[in-house]
Amino acid sequence: xxxxxxxxxxxxxxxxxxxxxxxxxxxxxxxxxxxxxxxxxxxxxxxxxxxxxxxxxxxxxxxxxxxxxxxxxxxxxxxxxxxxxxxxxxxxxxxxxxxxxxxxxxxxxxxxxxxxxxxxxxxxxxxxxxxxxxxxxxxxxxxxxxxxxxxxxxxxxxxxxxxxxxxxxxxxxxxxxxxxxxxxxxxxxxxxxxxxxxxxxxxxxxxxxxxxxxxxxxxxxxxxxxxxxxxxxxxx
Numbered sequence: 001x002x003x004x005x006x007x008x009x010x011x012x013x014x015x016x017x018x019x020x021x022x023x024x025x026x027x028x029x030x031x032x033x034x035x036x037x038x039x040x041x042x043x044x045x046x047x048x049x050x051x052x053x054x055x056x057x058x059x060x061x062x063x064x065x066x067x068x069x070x071x072x073x074x075x076x077x078x079x080x081x082x083x084x085x086x087x088x089x090x091x092x093x094x095x096x097x098x099x100x101x102x103x104x105x106x107x108x109x110x111x112x113x114x115x116x117x118x119x120x121x122x123x124x125x126x127x128x129x130x131x132x133x134x135x136x137x138x139x140x141x142x143x144x145x146x147x148x149x150x151x152x153x154x155x156x157x158x159x160x161x162x163x164x165x166x167x168x169x170x171x172x173x174x175x176x177x178x179x180x181x182x183x184x185x186x187x188x189x190x191x192x193x194x195x196x197x198x199x200x201x202x203x204x205x206x207x208x209x210x211x212x213x214x215x216x217x218x219x220x221x222x223x224x225x226x227x228x229x230x231x232x233x234x235x236x
Contacts, residue, residue, distance in 0.1 A: 007043050007045070007072045007073065008043065008045035008046065008047075008069070008070070008071045008072050008073075009038070009042075009043045009045070009046045009047075009071055009072065009073045009074075009075060010046070010047050010049060010066065010069045010071035010073070010074045010075070011035055011038075011046070011047070011048045011049060011050055011074075011075045011076075012049050012050070012059065012066075012074060012075070012076045012077075012078065013049075013050050013051075013054065013059075013075075013076055013077040013078050013128075014050060014051065014052070014053070014054045014077070014078065014080055014081050015027075015050065015051070015052040015053070015054075015206065016050070016077065016080070016131065016206060016207065017035065017048065017049075017050030017075075017077055018033075018035075018048060018050030018051060018052060019033025019034070019035050019036060019048075019050065019212065020052060020206055021033075021201050021206045021207065021208050021209070021212070022201045022202050022203045022206055023201075027052075027206075030208075030209055030212060032209045032212060032213070033212050034212040034213070034215040034216035034219065035048050035050070037212070037213070037216040038216060038219060038220075041220075042219075042220065042223070047069055047071070049069075053081055054078065054081060055078070055081045055082045055101055055102050056078050056079060056082050056102060056107055056110035056111055056114065057082075057102055057106070057110055059078055059110075059114065060110050060113055060114055063114060063117050066117075066121075066123065067121070071123070072124060073124045073125070073126060074118065074123050074124070074125050074126070075125075075126050075127075075128060075219070076114070076125060076126075076127050076128070077127065077128040077129070077130070077186075078111070078114070078172075079107055079111070079130065079168045079169070079171070079172045080130050080133075080165070080168070080205070081101060082100065082101055082102035082107045082110075082168060083100050083101070083102075083107075083164060083165055083167070083168040084100060084101050085098055085099075085100055085101070086098065086101075087142050087146055087151065088146060090146075090150070090151055090154050091142075091146035091147045091150050091151055092147075092150070094150040094151070094153040094154040095154075098154065100164075104167065104168065104171060107168060107171055108171050108175060111171070111172065111175045111176075112175055112179075115175065115176075115179045115181060118181075119179070125181050125182065126181070126182045126183070126184060126222070127172070127176045127181050127182065127183045127184070128183070128184045128186050128215070128218075128219070129169055129172055129173055129176075129183060129184070129185060129186055129187045130165065130168070130169040130172065130186070130187055131186055131187060131190050131199075131200070131207050131211060131215070132162070132165070132166075132187055132190050132191055132196075132200070133161065133162055133165040133200075133204060133205055134162075134196075134197075134200045134204040134205075135158050135159055135161040135162040135204065136158060136204070137200065137201075137202060137203065137204030138161055138203065138204030138205060139151070139152075139158045139161060139204070140204070141202065141203040141204055141205075169187060182222070182226070184218050184219060184222045185218075186214075186215050186218050189214055189217075189218050190207075190211070190214065193214065195210065198210050199211035199214060
């Protein structure tokens, strides 16, 4: 069912975009990642620039390289690493003040600069918001490697992990809407799914195969709706 033979797509973002998931205690790139499914069924020319640990700051530093790919559409999902903490330092020093990798105001500024670049260079953009973080799984994963007691001492409660992650997603959504960028609401589709536990991997961060299938369906549904609306506008 591959179509749009002359359309090229570039995927930008973090390890979820890359297709990383945890299996048997190790991170690996899924053969059934949403990107691989997309590449094999939707657009003929695609490139994946997803990178493990990528932040908005690192992406902004290297954004000029996008010109080399000359994509017709850029799919971007960024920010989940911005909100992450150095959990090892928190585990060792729970009494200290610890800041996320990129603070909220800076993340907002960085994302705005990324979108400014896309608009100035006439890059068609579709954004994907964050799949939800599973706080209990994530805390359990941290506790298997670090001091869970010290981490919870610093956190106060486990649910703070989810709400902190959500606050960055809210910034992502707000900036994206303010710029008039198309956004695929992946997060909502995860949260309303009755099998949420199966969608998110053991580390609480990375979707498993079922989660990637859901993201793939979210993208293809969005593109189909977009194409139908464009056809209607042309007829009108």
